[in-house]
Every structure is written in C-alpha cells, then in structure tokens.
Amino acid sequence: MRQWLARTWSNLFSVSWQVLCLYRLIQFFRRKRGFKFLMVALAYFQQVLSGCHIHYTAKIGKDCHFPHPVGIVIGSYVQIGDHVKIFQHVTLGSHGRYGEEAGYPIVEDDVTIYTNSIIIGALTIGKGAVIGASSLVLSDVPAHGLVYGNPARLRGFICTCGEKLAKDSVPQSEAHDAVCLVCGKCGARYTVSGKALERFSKNT
Numbered sequence: 001m002r003q004w005l006a007r008t009w010s011n012l013f014s015v016s017w018q019v020l021c022l023y024r025l026i027q028f029f030r031r032k033r034g035f036k037f038l039m040v041a042l043a044y045f046q047q048v049l050s051g052c053h054i055h056y057t058a059k060i061g062k063d064c065h066f067p068h069p070v071g072i073v074i075g076s077y078v079q080i081g082d083h084v085k086i087f088q089h090v091t092l093g094s095h096g097r098y099g100e101e102a103g104y105p106i107v108e109d110d111v112t113i114y115t116n117s118i119i120i121g122a123l124t125i126g127k128g129a130v131i132g133a134s135s136l137v138l139s140d141v142p143a144h145g146l147v148y149g150n151p152a153r154l155r156g157f158i159c160t161c162g163e164k165l166a167k168d169s170v171p172q173s174e175a176h177d178a179v180c181l182v183c184g185k186c187g188a189r190y191t192v193s194g195k196a197l198e199r200f201s202k203n204t
C-alpha cells in the first residue's frame, strides 16, 4: 500500500505520466459521440503542458516512458508497442514524399529511441532495438538491432537484458562466416543470420 502511494505520488508530478494519461483520456473521449470539443481541448492542453504532440490517431502501448518529455512528436497512425522509451525531441511520422501514399512507422515492444532521432516512413523498428542519438531512420531495424547515424545503419545488437553485445571468441556455429556475439552482462550467446539475431544459448 505504501509502495503504491509513493508510486502514485511520484507519478502525479511526472510529466511523462501526465502526457500519457492525457493521451489515454483523449482516446477515451475519441470513442464517445459528442465529445469532440473536449478531445480537442485536452489535446491542446497536452501540447501546452509538455511541448509534445501526440496525434490522436497514434497508438501507444502500455508502460511506455518519456524520460524527458519535451519536443516529442508522434504523428498520425504511428504505432508504438509496450515498454517503449522515447527521449526528448524525437519525431515519428510519415515520410512526406509528394505523390506517394503516406506510410507510418511501427515501433515494437521494448524499443529505446534516444534523443533527437527522426523516424519516418513505412518501416518497422523491431522488438528491443535501440536507436542512437540524432539518428535519421529511413528503413526497417531488426529486432534487438542497434542503429545510429544519418541515415541510420545497423551497428550492432542489444541483448534481451539491455546490454550491447560483443564479438564472441568462442565459435558457436560451424559456418565460417557466422557472426557470434556474447553478452558481457548475462553471458547469453547469439549468432547473426543475415540481419537477424538468433539466441544460441542462455549462458554457458
């Protein structure tokens, strides 16, 4: 009970929590007839409160977190999964190419998007991926991929425990060109096939 009270108290002063609560409220009124004015007013208040703009057609999963909720733009029809962390000044939206049908990003569960990154177009950021600061992401990111740069390129992989994977000196595959990776934190071992990370063993 005390823990719940402490969490609720700290949530009340968390702008991230307030922004996401307002988002849920806007979704609630969106489904009700005759509440359009209230929906628009709440969206306005949300934007003035934080400087973040979340379009009412965007979908956001549960337990997402904005550590520094300023300047985040989540455009129309963007889909965000559960436990996604989005840092300040991140933009997600359509490509905006003239004459082309608009496409929108899908962000799967457990993704972290660091500050100042821009993710645009019909692409998927795979589960557990990490987008480094100031990246321009224009194409799919594989699950657990680490990308950064402009345009963002695949630079490595992230373990399910959140640690960056390192090259493994112990061969795990008979294929000569197989890339073997190991987690320095939990000891999990992986192989990379194409751009996909495959779990080899929990730890050894």
Ligand SMILES: CC(C)(COP(=O)(O)OP(=O)(O)OC[C@H]1O[C@@H](n2cnc3c(N)ncnc32)[C@H](O)[C@@H]1OP(=O)(O)O)[C@@H](O)C(=O)NCCC(=O)NCCS
Pocket (backbone or CB within 6 Å): 068, 087, 114, 115, 130, 131, 132, 133, 134, 135, 147, 148, 149, 155, 156, 164
């Ligand atoms: C991508 C990131 C997670 C770490 O990646 P990493 O592979 O461990 O990075 P390293 O520090 O080992 O650097 C490896 C190389 O990539 C470069 N690099 C790292 N992050 C980069 C980025 N976001 N954009 C461009 N280059 C980057 C480094 O300069 C280095 O280049 P070099 O080999 O030529 O010297 C980190 O750099 C990052 O972007 N963190 C986000 C921090 C942030 O936004 N914090 C929020 C604070 S409120």
Ligand SMILES: [Zn+2]
Pocket (backbone or CB within 6 Å): 159, 160, 161, 162, 163, 183, 184, 185, 186, 187, 188
């Ligand atoms: Zn690990």
